[in-house]
Amino acid sequence: MEQEFESSLLEGAVTELSRLPGLGRKTALRLALHLLRQDEEQAVSLGEALIAMRRGIKYCTVCHNISETDVCPICSDPRRDPSVVCVVETVKDVISFEKTRQYTGLYHVLGGVISPMDGVGPDKLEIDSLVDRVKGGGIREVILALGATMDGETTSFYIYRRLGDTGVIVSQLARGVSVGNEIEYTDEITLGRSLINRTLFADSFGNG
Amino acid sequence: MEQEFESSLLEGAVTELSRLPGLGRKTALRLALHLLRQDEEQAVSLGEALIAMRRGIKYCTVCHNISETDVCPICSDPRRDPSVVCVVETVKDVISFEKTRQYTGLYHVLGGVISPMDGVGPDKLEIDSLVDRVKGGGIREVILALGATMDGETTSFYIYRRLGDTGVIVSQLARGVSVGNEIEYTDEITLGRSLINRTLFADSFGNG
Numbered sequence: 001m002e003q004e005f006e007s008s009l010l011e012g013a014v015t016e017l018s019r020l021p022g023l024g025r026k027t028a029l030r031l032a033l034h035l036l037r038q039d040e041e042q043a044v045s046l047g048e049a050l051i052a053m054r055r056g057i058k059y060c061t062v063c064h065n066i067s068e069t070d071v072c073p074i075c076s077d078p079r080r081d082p083s084v085v086c087v088v089e090t091v092k093d094v095i096s097f098e099k100t101r102q103y104t105g106l107y108h109v110l111g112g113v114i115s116p117m118d119g120v121g122p123d124k125l126e127i128d129s130l131v132d133r134v135k136g137g138g139i140r141e142v143i144l145a146l147g148a149t150m151d152g153e154t155t156s157f158y159i160y161r162r163l164g165d166t167g168v169i170v171s172q173l174a175r176g177v178s179v180g181n182e183i184e185y186t187d188e189i190t191l192g193r194s195l196i197n198r199t200l201f202a203d204s205f206g207n208g
Numbered sequence: 209m210e211q212e213f214e215s216s217l218l219e220g221a222v223t224e225l226s227r228l229p230g231l232g233r234k235t236a237l238r239l240a241l242h243l244l245r246q247d248e249e250q251a252v253s254l255g256e257a258l259i260a261m262r263r264g265i266k267y268c269t270v271c272h273n274i275s276e277t278d279v280c281p282i283c284s285d286p287r288r289d290p291s292v293v294c295v296v297e298t299v300k301d302v303i304s305f306e307k308t309r310q311y312t313g314l315y316h317v318l319g320g321v322i323s324p325m326d327g328v329g330p331d332k333l334e335i336d337s338l339v340d341r342v343k344g345g346g347i348r349e350v351i352l353a354l355g356a357t358m359d360g361e362t363t364s365f366y367i368y369r370r371l372g373d374t375g376v377i378v379s380q381l382a383r384g385v386s387v388g389n390e391i392e393y394t395d396e397i398t399l400g401r402s403l404i405n406r407t408l409f410a411d412s413f414g415n416g
Contacts, residue, residue: 016257
């Protein structure tokens, strides 16, 4: 392919930047020219941080979350309850749950959800390793915390069946009206579920 | 500041990415997690390309365009006409004009336009060096190719006055209806200018 820019160094940087999702060549050029206007230190720090991150981060052998060590800090934290495992789709979901500061159990990162449309079957996800982990003993409850989407629900049901003979408690996140949302703007399926799964008002003060 | 992520390598990469203009921490995290899912080679290539670009690219001592050499390939190209200099705001504008393949003269990159609102005075731009270049001789025409904005027009007028006693021809880009645009959607100031500066129809076939 013909070079777009006179400078092959600029061409290289723009090409590499535009391989990132959501960045077209126009945006990539804008970012590259911005870096050229800054101190050399900024581009060097960015470049080195990306390389160090990719080289230094691996996946936890227990829960498949990102980790700088074989077993991640969450799995090896003695203050956390190893008898509860929250099953999530991605590493980002672990970050979201950690930010709530409400959860003290461990995680299991699937790496996606079953999606026949995208050619993702159960074998491409960390489902076998979840079943093995539960069969290994010591786990009382598995919380399915996947998206409330068609693929998420399918995956939850698949995992529920796979765990059927282990005797573990399988729960899932409550479905209901989002905090801060008006009833008027809540869809009817969510409203229906929130009615069926209604909770005692007194419990909403956190002493349930 | 407290770390947002357990991994300081992820924290470092997200922090550096989010220093880029237009990238918030959410987008930075998305990009970092994307790189973690790709082959190590991709993050390393990106990091190295950014560092190599920043270290290898400097500014042409003649026209102030980006260059890997002291004098850029455009300024040192013997096939180009050194008697015509096109004054542009940024490096990006040089790329845009080069893409037209219509221009065979040289450039002068100002590095911005005069903008009292943003605290940019003439001394922060490559205007003195333009005047020196013209006074150095050998230049017949200076084409002002700045934006048709308030700041762009102010800067053009300032440069026009600074070049007043050099005897050089000072021209500016034609203002008119954008190619592909309907009259209906063209603003009245542009329409007025396009009427005053109308050209002979026969000239539009390129033989003018």
